[in-house]
Amino acid sequence: MTTLLLNSLAAALYLLAGAYLAWTVRVGQEPRRQYLFAAVAVALLVHGLGVFSQVMVDNTVELGFFRVSSLLFWVINLIVLASSLRKPLHNLFIPLLPLSAVGVLASLLGQGAGHPIVLDYALASHVLLSILAYSLLTIATLQALLLAWQNHQLKHRHPTGRVRLLPPLQTMEALLFELLWAGHIALTLSILSGFVFLDDLFAQHLVHKTVFSLAAWVIYSVLLWGRHQLGWRGYTAIRWTLGGFVLLMLAYFGSKLVLELILDRY
Template sequence: MQPLSLAVMAFLFYMGAASWQGLALARRVPPRDMLVRALALFGLLCHLPLAATLLARGDSLLPGLSTSAVLVGALAVLVLLLASLFKPVLNIATGLLPLAGLSLLLASGLPSPERATGMTPGIALHALSSALAFALLAIAAVQAVLLGIQNQALRHHHIRGVVQSLPPLTTMERILFEMIWAGMILLTLSIVSGFLFVDNMFAQHLAHKSILSLAAWVIFATLLFSHHRLGWRGMRAVRWTLGGCLVLLLAYFGSKFVLEIVLDRG
């Protein structure tokens, strides 16, 4: 099957799952967790062959923009589906699945400059830990948005609609910080493996990625420390989470976009 056809099918399955979960969140339809998981899984099964095809092409250094977008989207959906079996996080599908589907459609139309020279194990560790860290922290960003909506609604005494469908505020906050802790561990592994296995992390074409990744690490570390010692929570935690994810987005995709699309360098 053609890559574009698989991308369209994945997008439709993702949108179907996200739409149902969104309507359930708004209390317009009854919750159907199994239906949402099944639709998302079908989307992922269309998504994974595209990720495997792009990864099989290899790369002399790090995955390019199209490969990164497809890989991160697949990992984020996979992590969400697995986590939803143990934690009440399926509402995140409302925001995450459309983003995964849209990024897949966009990536299928981007040039893929990777060369079939293969990765070393160290580079593979760095690339995988980077993708997993970004995927997990992207899920945390959607969780932060839901937490922000819930926090604002409760502050203004709006307790109907979406707020009734979400877990208690304390549970939402606990899950958010669990995600950030897990993402920070992977982000630390990514940064350390980058310094160990990538030649000159501050070379011209990698400097922005390295500096922004370190900046994101500092933001999340500050948030976790302040939550533990100073009791940061609520909207402050939401803002710091979204700020850290924005910096990480620029680190992970910004330099790739400039190099491969704006400057047209493979």
């Protein structure tokens, strides 16, 4: 019952904060950051307590499909909130807050999925690095989508209205590549820790995750090389970012979806 109340309250708080942010965008005003950040911080506190009660099960860790989705949203929102204190990333809360509410509610509906596992220090480090990498690269993808919308508005000569609430295009691109670099480093460490700490990354139940993760790593590596050597920017950078994200999500959520929600039923 406590888990249900905490997660339901977290979803409600996310929706309220999202409604306030949507209203400011609708009327073309900058949100009062202290109010927005305070609301998100309270939602994160409640969400954190709720997701902890879901993930920790009798001294084991339950990383099922729906619960890990909720955990990822918690980490993503925490990173965006902390980063927004120094950088203009608070606009990412526009899609994040309603998606977070959906993720939290889905974790309640799908509580039966997944199998509790015991984490040692080695496996825990790999899991934490993976969650950090997925979170940072998800934020980079949201930033890329926002950048794509900004590019579209400016190219079609709509420099006023809602687009004026965003930072300059150069700042948006710089933020995108900062996030990509951070996510790529975390992804590299996650893959390396998997090879070091896991017995066989190409075992039958891990091969999909390994192949897609390596493919995503190659995509992000080429993108960062292209940025450094060829000055890639704009839609080229956006397309490569989205391509890497699709592969990364197939690596984790695709394999978990098949293993836990499809194969387990047969």
